[in-house]
Amino acid sequence: MPPNPLPNKERMKIQRQHMPEQDAQQRTHNFKEVNLGLPVERARQEALRCIACAKPTCMIECPVGVKVREFLDLILAEDYLGAAAKIREDNALPAITGRVCPQEDQCEGACILNKKGDSLAIGYLERFVADYEQKTGKLGLPPVARKTGKKVAIVGSGPAGLSCAGDLIQKGHEVRVFEALHELGGVLVYGIPEFRLPRDIVRQEIHNLRRMGVEFETNVVVGKTVTIDELMQNERYDAVFIATGAGLPVFLNIPGEHLVGVFSANEFLTRVNLMRGYRFPEYDEPLYDCKDKDVVVIGGGNTAMDAVRTSLRLGAKSAALLYRRSEAEMPARKEEVAHARQEGVDFQMLVNPVEFLGDEHGRLRSVRCQRMELGEPDASGRRRPVPIAGSEFTRPAALAIIAVGTTANPMIQSSTPDLKTNKWRYIEADPETQRTSKRGVFAGGDIVTGGATVILAMGAGRKAAKSVHEYLTTGSW
Amino acid sequence: MFRILETRELGRGVKMFVIEAARIARKQKPGQFVIVRLYEHGERIPLTIADSDPHEGTITLVVQGIGKTTCLLNMLEAGDSILDIVGPLGKPSEIQHYGTAVVIGGGVGTAIALPTARALRQAGNYVISILGARSRDLVILEEEVRKVSNETHICTDDGTYGRKGLVTDKLKDLLSGPYPIDYILAIGPVPMMRAVAKETKFTGVKTIVSLNSIMVDGTGMCGGCRVLVNKKNQFACVDGPEFEAEAVNFDVLTERNSAYRDKEQQALKDLLANPEHELEIIRMEMKKHFVEAISGEETSEVNHAS
Ligand SMILES: Cc1cc2nc3c(=O)[nH]c(=O)nc-3n(C[C@H](O)[C@H](O)[C@H](O)COP(=O)(O)OP(=O)(O)OC[C@H]3O[C@@H](n4cnc5c(N)ncnc54)[C@H](O)[C@@H]3O)c2cc1C
Ligand code: FES
Numbered sequence: 185m186p187p188n189p190l191p192n193k194e195r196m197k198i199q200r201q202h203m204p205e206q207d208a209q210q211r212t213h214n215f216k217e218v219n220l221g222l223p224v225e226r227a228r229q230e231a232l233r234c235i236a237c238a239k240p241t242c243m244i245e246c247p248v249g250v251k252v253r254e255f256l257d258l259i260l261a262e263d264y265l266g267a268a269a270k271i272r273e274d275n276a277l278p279a280i281t282g283r284v285c286p287q288e289d290q291c292e293g294a295c296i297l298n299k300k301g302d303s304l305a306i307g308y309l310e311r312f313v314a315d316y317e318q319k320t321g322k323l324g325l326p327p328v329a330r331k332t333g334k335k336v337a338i339v340g341s342g343p344a345g346l347s348c349a350g351d352l353i354q355k356g357h358e359v360r361v362f363e364a365l366h367e368l369g370g371v372l373v374y375g376i377p378e379f380r381l382p383r384d385i386v387r388q389e390i391h392n393l394r395r396m397g398v399e400f401e402t403n404v405v406v407g408k409t410v411t412i413d414e415l416m417q418n419e420r421y422d423a424v425f426i427a428t429g430a431g432l433p434v435f436l437n438i439p440g441e442h443l444v445g446v447f448s449a450n451e452f453l454t455r456v457n458l459m460r461g462y463r464f465p466e467y468d469e470p471l472y473d474c475k476d477k478d479v480v481v482i483g484g485g486n487t488a489m490d491a492v493r494t495s496l497r498l499g500a501k502s503a504a505l506l507y508r509r510s511e512a513e514m515p516a517r518k519e520e521v522a523h524a525r526q527e528g529v530d531f532q533m534l535v536n537p538v539e540f541l542g543d544e545h546g547r548l549r550s551v552r553c554q555r556m557e558l559g560e561p562d563a564s565g566r567r568r569p570v571p572i573a574g575s576e577f578t579r580p581a582a583l584a585i586i587a588v589g590t591t592a593n594p595m596i597q598s599s600t601p602d603l604k605t606n607k608w609r610y611i612e613a614d615p616e617t618q619r620t621s622k623r624g625v626f627a628g629g630d631i632v633t634g635g636a637t638v639i640l641a642m643g644a645g646r647k648a649a650k651s652v653h654e655y656l657t658t659g660s661w
Numbered sequence: 662m663f664r665i666l667e668t669r670e671l672g673r674g675v676k677m678f679v680i681e682a683a684r685i686a687r688k689q690k691p692g693q694f695v696i697v698r699l700y701e702h703g704e705r706i707p708l709t710i711a712d713s714d715p716h717e718g719t720i721t722l723v724v725q726g727i728g729k730t731t732c733l734l735n736m737l738e739a740g741d742s743i744l745d746i747v748g749p750l751g752k753p754s755e756i757q758h759y760g761t762a763v764v765i766g767g768g769v770g771t772a773i774a775l776p777t778a779r780a781l782r783q784a785g786n787y788v789i790s791i792l793g794a795r796s797r798d799l800v801i802l803e804e805e806v807r808k809v810s811n812e813t814h815i816c817t818d819d820g821t822y823g824r825k826g827l828v829t830d831k832l833k834d835l836l837s838g839p840y841p842i843d844y845i846l847a848i849g850p851v852p853m854m855r856a857v858a859k860e861t862k863f864t865g866v867k868t869i870v871s872l873n874s875i876m877v878d879g880t881g882m883c884g885g886c887r888v889l890v891n892k893k894n895q896f897a898c899v900d901g902p903e904f905e906a907e908a909v910n911f912d913v914l915t916e917r918n919s920a921y922r923d924k925e926q927q928a929l930k931d932l933l934a935n936p937e938h939e940l941e942i943i944r945m946e947m948k949k950h951f952v953e954a955i956s957g958e959e960t961s962e963v964n965h966a967s
Contacts (some may be wrong), residue, residue: 410688
């Protein structure tokens, strides 16, 4: 019997399953995960909806080509561990991507069911099997090949670095990950809040890598503590993969940005997520008080959503999102936008801050803004926002959090002169092999592409692993 | 984890630590700093590296107990460990043969200025050091400073040692004296650095200050350390910590440094009410990390100090 016994007509009658979630009122007072995960019957019900179309566009649109149909069949066959293993063939971090991938732009966006109704909830199902695997603790670690005697250094422990480490250790190489911060995981632990991605999930993935033999060294800023050349010459690494992300915050360069109360989203989220500032005084890192304050967040991406929703959880009196385009152009995941709205975020679209105003103690009191309208499309294809003359207004704010993007951290580039970079100081790497201009050195993830997504970073890490392995076994560059 | 090998009381509330940190010791240059996190619940704070020994694989920190973390750190002894130390961060001091260099250290700033003073002397400068403190028991490292300086002057606010008055009084004398001054480095409390900046503004003498802004990562990732220099935002952790004194907006620095004042005071009060409690937590964590490190069964990250 085929795994899915229903005829197509019946399949299409089934409604897309809703993700059970924590009540919006309740969850704005805690940092627990919003989405609770599909129970097993609902997951199976959802899997039944796939009509097994001839051209699996879901798989084609997945940046790493997860075999969606095959893992759905395994769910229907009640082989959930098998389903997880199937995903892991292409995606090393399913519990993470199941939570944070922009599915609506990828697999689910391409799903044929979209044409007639709601797409298949592929993200929910990916998360379901990954959680099942973690709950049972039965993750079968893949076998590790015989030791090759080659050493690989990986710089940065975000999704690109972690996935590269996982693949290379399986090939029998010695792998050591160097991380600047005191905790591993990159954006997954310092940026994305726990209410979207619980820390334990990332920890578990790292623990798995450790069990397979990957070594980690925190508190090493490559470029400062040790350079790439020193790693290769003095510490005898045969290859290096640079996965340092796009960690530098971009500011607006408008007057008053130095005021106390103006933060980059990176700082605000790092103090909360990495340093646990919201648990002061149990944890020592202080937070600037949000409680009963007016907070504005500037930007329209995932980072902006995370910051504004975090401020609500810290007790903000009002939490507004100022975005200079309209909602249709917002790059954030749809689900985050919906969740933010349910939680009471005030969406101020087509608004751009022009100045921060403070009091005599240098503390932020208000933001002067102007209204915008959409003009001609710009280079990105999106309609360019242009200011409306005479539309300026001031709104009160004690905190302003700037989430308009990040750029490359130049520490490695400036200490490795033979590493080619582009004009934005991102590292140049071949999109297929991830090779840089320097022999034995590879790069991938946000440090090559600029701020992108977890799945793309992970995909780059895996491509890099493949070509590092090739380089180490053939020796040819 | 980073083991403390040696400690020494330098003055009232000021303690020196020699710590195992081979990687940092190999790379440290005068003017650079580390970020320290004492234990799992700890905050990240910057501390300038006072010295390092690449052969022994050690760095030296000099710490004045002011807030919770520095007071707690000063309760640690040789044999204890610090959970996280990362560095060396920031740009090194610009060492050149300037001619006559005046190095001013206020309070614990003396310890920070010492390696730069030494490097300036080695580069062939005539080094005049001025040490400032509130009173005699806060004058630190006098002997070491005398060793690297051609001249050393001491000023105390209350006149209990050296000349009664501020470091700027001595600086004024030097500036109006017969010998030209070519370079000034001032490290210490913000009011002192501001006063030095004011004094030298119209003299045309290159004057450098080292800014102690609030930091988190120390690598340019958060922007919390930003200061207004020449009316532009600069990150003290990567663009500094040393800047030309006359370009620095000290008002903004003072305001930004007071952003968390209430909380800092609360944390310090809680610590001083029951210091044993926090010390116990730290020592328990040390044990846990040590056991994990030797059994290889770590649940959280183990740092390799070498
Ligand atoms: C708040 C926020 C929310 C996001 N939400 C989503 C989402 O919902 N979905 C999604 O797909 N994407 C999201 N993204 C984007 C996604 O997180 C990134 O694209 C992805 O993490 C990039 O991975 P990476 O491995 O290239 O780099 P990172 O995750 O940035 O990791 C780089 C690591 O390298 C370390 N490092 C940097 N320099 C050095 C050095 N010199 N030496 C040693 N270590 C160094 C850093 O400390 C860091 O740990 C979000 C980003 C942010 C900031
Ligand atoms: S301390 Fe974070 S950018 Fe300087």
